[in-house]
Amino acid sequence: MPVNLPAPDPESLFPIAGVQIGVTEAGIRKAGRKDLSVVLIDAGASVAGVFTSNRFCAAPVQICREHLASGKGVRAMLINTGNANAGTGADGLFRARSTCSALAQKLGIDVKQVLPFSTGVIMEPLPSDRVEAGLAAAIADVKPGNWMRAAEGIMTTDTIPKAFGVQVMIGGKTVHITGISKGAGMIRPNMATMLGFIATDACVSQPLMQQLALELAEGSFNRVTVDGDTSTNDSLVVIASNQAGHATIASLDSPDALVLKSAMLEVARKLAQAIVRDGEGATKFITIMVAGGQDTVECRKVAYAIAHSPLVKTAFYASDPNLGRILAAVGYAGIEDLDQAGIELFLDDVHVATKGGRNPAYREEDGQRVMKQNEIAVNVHLGRGIASDTVWTCDLSHEYVTINADYRS
């Protein structure tokens, strides 16, 4: 059961002019599952992507980078679940290229205008014949309003589709933003998430897109973790179809850009948090804010040390205010000259530790009250500066072990 994550609101999933989606069941791993999606993008769109920092990045990630770098523009995306096409060597690259070629041929576009995405089990050959056999049905299904089907079509161990949309006014025109994401385990994005796609009809010049995608990833997908395992397939793609009719945004610091970025960040953050809320076995959604650091890098180190500690995560699962485990994680986060006497720890509004020791006013029942909630804020103050950073994570439950012990069976 995801933590406070309702099913997407269909009314908020705005069709994006210039972007059409088709989904089908191609039987890639199991029969009777939506597992193949195509996204068709009108000519003239601005597109950028950020990808996993995992050196064992999947074949489709390598091809996405290559195709984006070609500068030919992006006209189509091809997404399969059931197989990650990672750890597959030269054969994996060959199969991914073959599926891109097949789609390009059907659409009459250049193969380099196709971006491929795969997610699922690692180190098994991609059944590219099934992907190619499914293309016709996926293309026949395309329409602009298919965001919900696409959100369903990219799920793996997700228990619920993840999709959000917002609209804002820019230059007197209504601009729409709709995004989808997937992911529940192997989640510690480091450039992007398992898979995230955000599209808008806003007009943004292509040279700004890479920076926009980076900023969105930094404020959202790069701040969540379920289990600390950075995936081989993390990909976030941002599409501006340039069809909303307002003056093209040519600087990311302009007032129009700030309106657009803030709205897109809202979508990106909801998509990223949805991955944590639906994290494998998650029963709690935890916000970890670390303040008082010398820079954001050290704040993030501490936040991730807490977020990745199996002992902290199991204490959350048990609603056990065994909060010394949080202090221990702060201590081993890697700040060499950290002075424990400067540390303050809060759990929501409860002041747990002061000057590195238990707060004399802290009462176990107050900690217990907060630990029983299914949304908890951990607030650490390092007492050595003014920087801060925030990471979102979930607890570690029996269900996580069950899911990952049985994933392939």
Added chain:
Amino acid sequence: MPVNLPAPDPESLFPIAGVQIGVTEAGIRKAGRKDLSVVLIDAGASVAGVFTSNRFCAAPVQICREHLASGKGVRAMLINTGNANAGTGADGLFRARSTCSALAQKLGIDVKQVLPFSTGVIMEPLPSDRVEAGLAAAIADVKPGNWMRAAEGIMTTDTIPKAFGVQVMIGGKTVHITGISKGAGMIRPNMATMLGFIATDACVSQPLMQQLALELAEGSFNRVTVDGDTSTNDSLVVIASNQAGHATIASLDSPDALVLKSAMLEVARKLAQAIVRDGEGATKFITIMVAGGQDTVECRKVAYAIAHSPLVKTAFYASDPNLGRILAAVGYAGIEDLDQAGIELFLDDVHVATKGGRNPAYREEDGQRVMKQNEIAVNVHLGRGIASDTVWTCDLSHEYVTINADYRS
């Protein structure tokens, strides 16, 4: 159930001349448990220790460092379980000092000649009154042959006491080495383990002791991990009572030193591996060897990335040869210029992946056969140099979650 870890063999636990041990039940956290131990050391021994790198190190760790630095020699150690006296601020230091003073007074020695050790729950006040009330009974219990009682007396979530001994000949004299350790969770030592004590009657000059302790830790406790959580209380103390009658070892490169170090390392490694074999919820003992690196640092990074991955650990638990998870961990271990095309992966004798992809000759049933064993060797070759390193770990099971969700209740 620990993995292939029998109860200690009492006949191998040699009394060490010059070292006496007493254990009692002081009711520190729960009644009816051996939870307080004293170790009395004859004047003239050489002693050194290595301690946690956690910046939230416990009060007793801070005092151990201070007392060792005083150069007054070590005449006694005071060890309690049930409470870690960590995350306890100035009050924790005060209480730890108070227990050292009480023991020093009873023994007629300087307070700085006492080393304190605590292990148990974090961020709760040490019941120093109960420690002090238990001292008389612990002292009354002392004898040289009490190693097994001490191994029992330092257990927390351990399911079995951990103690090993060996004897070797040096300079025509029989030299004895006996050690004990404890720890099962919050195990990712970074200088030492939760608690480890190794004593020998060998004659080693004091100036060599710190280097000897470091070398022993590096080859043993600093190569194991259960859950990646570096404890606040990690301590390893090495004692040479200088009573075996051979010529004092004055260089760590001498033939006598090599004999002694090799025997002591055997004990240290068995103690460290025992912690993994008895790791919380462990059902498998995993040896991770990474070779072909440019230096040992990068090999260790990769080994720990594999050892800490919850996805890899749950796959071991499930005996599921979902071995792409190992490749993913290799990829995110932090080697920036790693070329996946150079990676080879073996599971025992089974060649799973070659050139970064699935080995065409690999058969799932071979992987399955090895994954079902309760001792498994993972062998990764990075293909970029001649360095190698080894780490020992265990799997992640339902029992781990159960133990840590219920630890305090």
